[in-house]
Structures are given as C-alpha cells and as structure tokens.
Amino acid sequence: MPVVRVQSEPFSLGDEAEAFAKGRTDAGGLVTFTGVVRDTGGLARMEIEHYPGMTEKAIAGMVDTAMARWDLADALVIHRHGTLAPGDRIMMVATASRHRVAAFEAAEFLMDYLKSRAPFWKKEFGPDGAAWVAAKDEDEDALSRW
Amino acid sequence: MPVVRVQSEPFSLGDEAEAFAKGRTDAGGLVTFTGVVRDTGGLARMEIEHYPGMTEKAIAGMVDTAMARWDLADALVIHRHGTLAPGDRIMMVATASRHRVAAFEAAEFLMDYLKSRAPFWKKEFGPDGAAWVAAKDEDEDALSRW
C-alpha cells in the first residue's frame, strides 16, 4: 500500500528506505530519491509553506497515477514543511517495481510532479534577507515528457 | 570520494543510504537503486559468480565515467557475489548531485552498465533444477542510450 506523509518532523532516510524494502520479494528494483537543502551562498534556513488538505490530495493523486502507469508494487512519498537548515532532508520518494526501468521512471515522474504540482512554496533566508524561491521553467517543462 | 565494494556479505540498505547522505550539503539530490532477489516460481537460491580483479576494475571505470559526465558530488556501488535467497539484496547504487535529473541519469547509467558490462553471472536454483540466467537483449540495447 502506497504511503504519503506530509510532516514538519525530520525523517530518517535509512529507516524509511529499510522499512520500504523490508520483506519485499515481489519487486526486483527499489529506487529512492532524497532531496537535501543545499548550502548555497550562506543560506541560514529555509521555510516551506504548504496548503494543508490540498497537499495530501495532490500527492495521493500523483501516486495513484504512478502506481497504475508503471504497475508498481509500492510507493512512498514523504515531504516536510516548516523550517529546515542546510543539510536537512526536505523530502523523499521511493518506488518498488519488478523492473528497474519502471522503478526509475515512476520515481522521476513523482519528483517532476512534486516540484510543480504539489502546493509547497520555499522561502530562503540568507545574508541578503529572505526571498521566495522562484519556480523554474525547466521544472514546468519537465512535466511534458510524461 | 566514490566507493566500490564487491562482497559476499549482506549489506544494510538503510545504513548505507544514511552514511551516503550524511553531512551532505553540496548535493540537493540523492538517488539510490537497490536490486532484490525476486521470488519467481519457487526460486530456492541464486548463486552469483564473478571475476575477481576485473569486476572491481570494470565498476571503477563506470563510476569514473559517471562522476565526470554528470559532475556528481559522490557515488557508491555495492555488489554481492555468492549465495543469495529470495528477498536478499543483490546490489545497490547511490548517486549525489546538485540536480535531480543528473542524479537519476547517473544511477540509471550505472545500473545499465552493471547489468551488461560488469563480470557477474547469476545461476538460479529452483524446483526444476539449476539454470544460468540468460542475458536479455533489452539490457544490451539499454546501453545505446548513453
């Protein structure tokens, strides 16, 4: 059963990856993607705002689409909101499939949709003050391949 | 520094993923792929033979290529040999990059090359006896995209 968690608490990549893989004999390939806050030019912290209710619904919709399209054995999405520091893990995606190509594609699909279609907004606080992260055209363009 | 390990001992996906990610503020995206022995039609066990010496060299060459081509911050390859049972983890790849697309592509590149260019051979032991796993044309074809 796919799991979606939207939370302010940190998560353990190791524990989540291990739990996702545990006892699995139905899927030959497991892919994880983990997003980490980069320390770009003295970033002090990042605040992630989201739209409670819509966030969970939007991600669940993406996961349903991925499960069906790539015939996944399982999927996991965890995404944090609130205050994060450089090195903190923002989010992770995991996919399990019989075939490695399906597991990779489904994880990339989920990442592309999370970037541009899940209602999260990042604000960076650095030496020059605070600024909302602007959406990138390339992230919007990435959706066209699916 | 990229790490390559060829070993008969099991490895912990959780510990390896956590160690790979630890303290990283240079790379915004971490990808892992883990290969698991699938329980197909009553598989009892699998034996993986390899070519000591050539195996390490071949994988190190692939990793060097991936590090340069995708400007990776880091990479990890672990591949087991010897006897494995359904549910056991055969191998894992991890890549770290500033950009998610690069991390995904480099992990897929490494997987495609490990499948067809690292000297491992799988033999499956099941209810109908033992058989060497045949290489798939699609795995060879997958190399052409790189």
Next chain:
Amino acid sequence: MLDVMYFAWVRERIGEPRERVETDAATVEELVEELKAREPRYEAAFADLSALRVALDQELADFDAPLAGVREVAFFPPMTGG
C-alpha cells in the same frame, strides 16, 4: 460566501492567510476584479495573473473557471516543492 486563501508571497501582499468573501462573481477572473477594486494590497497581489495559480476546492483550475458550487478558492504563486 467563499473561503478565499492566500499562500506564499500572495499571502504576504494581502496580509492574511484567508478570509470569507461575499460575492456574486461567476468566474475566478470576476472574483479577482472584485478583490482588486477593494484595496491597493489586492491590486499588488493580483497585478500579474500569469505569475499566479488558482485552486478551486483544492484542485488546480484556470482563471476563467466558473465559481458555481465552489466553497474554497486559493491563490498562490507557481509551486516549488520537491
């Protein structure tokens, strides 16, 4: 009556995260025009609709979408998750 919600810099320009709005607007565009006519802070938030996204009852929608039956409208900039 609509629940109207604002996120990220839209919220900051409007100065509050949500409000109840009494309106007869038939579409999102009409609602936006009504809000812009109210006060400069709405004018500032809605100056460039191409920089905004809208969700109706928590589903992304277009600015010409009808409001009939809608209970919750949210305005925000393009998402930057992941």
Next chain:
Amino acid sequence: MLDVMYFAWVRERIGEPRERVETDAATVEELVEELKAREPRYEAAFADLSALRVALDQELADFDAPLAGVREVAFFPPMTGG
C-alpha cells in the same frame, strides 16, 4: 604462456576455472581453434562464439584481437549483473 580463465557455463563445460596454456596463437580466434582441436569439452564450450565474450588482461575485447603481450585471457557468457 597464457593464463586462460573460464566463468559460468563456460567453466562448467570446460570443467575447470583456469589453466596455463602454451601457445603461439596470434589472436583470440586462433587460441580458440587450438583449444577446440584438443578435446570435445572445448568443442562444446566454444561451439557458438556469438554466445561468448572474451576479456584480455581483464578488459573486454573482440575475438580478432591480437594476443601479443597479453598474460590473462578469460572466456565467459554475456554478463548478468545488477
């Protein structure tokens, strides 16, 4: 003198993982012909070269590659790692 190594079903058909071979073969193909002439088990292992791969000093090579300076030759089926 060459170290000749066999892996997977090639090893099983030959019946041993490695041997020292005294040869003047100039290419891999010539070495294969010499081995096939020895005994039926070599004939069986090398029946279809398109099903085999060869490595010279631990680098993949073609069957028409020269053996000059080579110390270790390995024969095996297509790899199935990952």
